[in-house]
């Protein structure tokens with residue numbers, strides 16, 4: 001099997017920065033680089049901690065971010081409005097666009113002295129220069145966006161009697177939006193450059209990342225200067241991430257396109273036909289990171305529903321990572337055994353679910369099962385059941401091996417976990433169809449897996465991993481709940497009881513809100529109580545997606561729309577998990593480097 | 598039902614005189630000429646000397662070789678284009694329904710709206726006191742009529758070309774227009790869907806006095822002579838560029854028409870032959886003109 005797809009790509013992207021850091025560290029330690037100018041990363045981390053304790057970092061970032069956002073808002077809003085007008089009106093365009101093009105060409109930092117003359121050394125001049133540089137970028141992009149709209153779409157608006165204002169709102173704005181967003185992305189990058197630049201020159205301000213860099217340079221505190229540089233990089237990266245988030249929100253039609261591409265129509269039909277109930281069925285397919293081998297193996301691979309594996313991947317990695325943080329070290333072979341074992345049990349539960357849904361007629365002719373393999377005759381029901389049991393057997397074998405190696409506690413976890421995974425939809429208990437799905441999945445794919453993976457590495461239990469797994473558990477329950485929300489009507493008709501059918505639509509939507517927002521509340525609480533380092537607040541970067549999902553669930557009960565919510569909830573779980581892991585990894589990496597702090 | 602308006606024409610009379618509509622005229626086109634400027638700056642005459650009257654509740658099909666100005670004529674009728682010379686008018690009183698809605702040729706759905714929101718577009722512009730829910734419900738009904746209800750939540754790029762055309766139709770139907778201007782609306786449909794959609798369209802048109810007793814007038818552009826003969830009260834044949842009316846041919850068959858039975862009717866074969874000959878003449882003439890132009 002070859003590692004590719006999104007996960008592989010992400011890992012690949014991490015490689016070059018990490019390599020650079022290692023090279024750098026090695027080169028200074030070996031004496032090839034003068035540490036006075038190029039202090040090793042480990043000592044920069046030390047400076048970071050020092051500045052954080054003083055509150056310098058927090059203050060600088062807030063000040064710079066505030067200037068960026070203020071300048072951006074003041075520049076972008078009028079630019080979009082004017083750009084729409086110019087895009088649609090040829091005379092106005094001919095009149096004004098040449099001037100805009102000329103001013104656009106001037107490096108904005110070059111007009112800073114002029115602005116300083118007019119507005120003085122204070123905040124106003126910094127924000128004004130930023131706003132000006134943002135304005136022209138967004139303006140030109142908006143005009144290009146409007147001009148790129150298919151003329152026929154404007155004719156459609158006219159034919160249906162759109163007023164001028166309606167033509168702007170219903171055609172020009174949404175049609176130009178892709179380029180507007182692209183312009184905003186560029187503009188935010190420029191805003192960062194300009195703000196840091198103005199903070200150098202007009203250091204009238206007390207705080208700011210630019211101020212930090214400039215002042216550290218003046219007193220030759222090189223490490224602090226590097227902290228400023230790193231902060232700038234992080235700010236740029238975070239802004240980019242935020243606008244990517246906004247893009248997904250604003251351009252859902254494009255996001256969908258990327259996700260399901262050419263197979264879209266057929267897949268839409270399949271999704272509508274009920275593509276996915278069961279533990280994590282119907283999860284988005286894009287997370288399928290391992291390319292399946294062709295032929296018979298491929299069918300089996302699909303039967304395991306690999307796209308849902310991230311639900312297991314996140315807690316297992318989290319547990320192992322927490323053990324490493326606790327000083328227990330990290331043994332890759334043990335980690336691999338844990339991961340494969342847990343995935344085997346997960347795959348087993350998926351296949352057993354396919355089998356029982358089929359024999360119990362939950363998935364009948366007009367509703368393809370989660371994988372649909374039985375219904376399409378690619379696997380017989382018996383084969384599916386046998387496959388599930390084989391997967392369980394593999395999971396059990398690995399569990400036994402781990403128990404022998406690391407201690408009987410693993411045995412206990414397995415003895416509880418395996419039957420639950422089977423009877424999740426297995427006859428006769430069918431716990432998932434008695435309103436227990438969310439709790440079961442939440443507990444299993446939250447605390448149980450995290451603690452298990454922790455124990456394998458550390459040979460002990462601890463409260464930390466259990467607590468940190470809670471937000472992950474809430475989100476995994478939210479995935480399942482989103483699935484049940486979508487299928488509520490069908491499930492009711494088939495006598496399958498889930499929390500969604502039991503609560504009724506309005507309260508079921510509330511449960512979703514509680515699960516998703518609860519995860520963030522938990523993170524905030526854990527950070528505030530000092531259970532984990534503040535870096536776990538990195539997970540807040542996924543908050544925009546969470547909020548948009550909550551809004552969508554509040555707004556709709558349509559299965560089709562909820563299908564999107566389901567996929568996006570799974571994406572949220574993964575993103576949240578990765579951010580959490582990244583947040584825990586950062587300080588750890590710093591500490592792993594010898595001689596840090 | 599609509600036959601009272603048409604007199605049978607004996608085969609062999611090639612150019613019947615234009616009929617006087619029995620109903621009040623809905624659309625009048627007089628001495629219409631339309632020129633465009635080609636890329637090299639030379640004027641292109643798209644339409645020339647078009648005189649046409651369409652009665653209220655009539656179903657007219659426009660056929661003609663590609664590039665002869667069918668789309669241009671529809672756009673002129675819709676008021677999306679201003680004529681170089683001559684006059685076009687839709688006679689429409691009353692503000693309870695729009696005078697016309699166009700089913701555009703080719704890609705004309707808004708990529709950023711779902712199928713349902715596309716279908717509701719006209720309603721959203723003119724809510725006429727209807728709330729959002731009501732507008733969506735109406736649009737959904739139209740989607741059901743064209744067999745797209747299951748794809749209400751999909752985006753246009755997720756549909757096939759034929760499905761997009763049906764969504765296009767649903768959008769025009771949703772506003773309940775007095776006149777439907779349809780530009781090859783079924784061009785990309787498979788044979789079965791095409792027949793179903795023709796039936797559905799005829800049902801909506803309702804022989805000129807549609808559901809609710811309000812007449813719907815249809816001007817329908819097609820490349821298919823079969824389709825024209827199944828649908829139309831009258832077929833208007835345009836000559837190759839510059840588009841002129843080569844003939845107006847009344848289609849006398851009783852409604853409801855059964856497309857399969859029609860094809861066995863000798864009168865059908867005669868009409869088909871006549872229209873086909875006119876089209877071929879037009880194409881050949883245009884090609885000859887083009888050749889001469891190139892040599893010169």
Ligand SMILES: Nc1ncnc2c1ncn2[C@@H]1O[C@H](COP(=O)(O)OP(=O)(O)OP(=O)(O)O)[C@@H](O)[C@H]1O
Pocket residue numbers: 633634635641642643661662663664665666667668669670702838
């Ligand atoms: N905006 C325009 N600018 C220049 N020429 C145009 C324009 N619109 C149409 N034409 C020309 O007018 C002629 C008629 O075009 P039109 O689109 O009406 O043809 P049509 O009969 O609808 O063809 P088809 O059956 O292929 O759709 C063509 O030669 C075309 O090149």
Ligand SMILES: [Mg+2]
Pocket residue numbers: 667668669702780
């Ligand atoms: Mg045309």
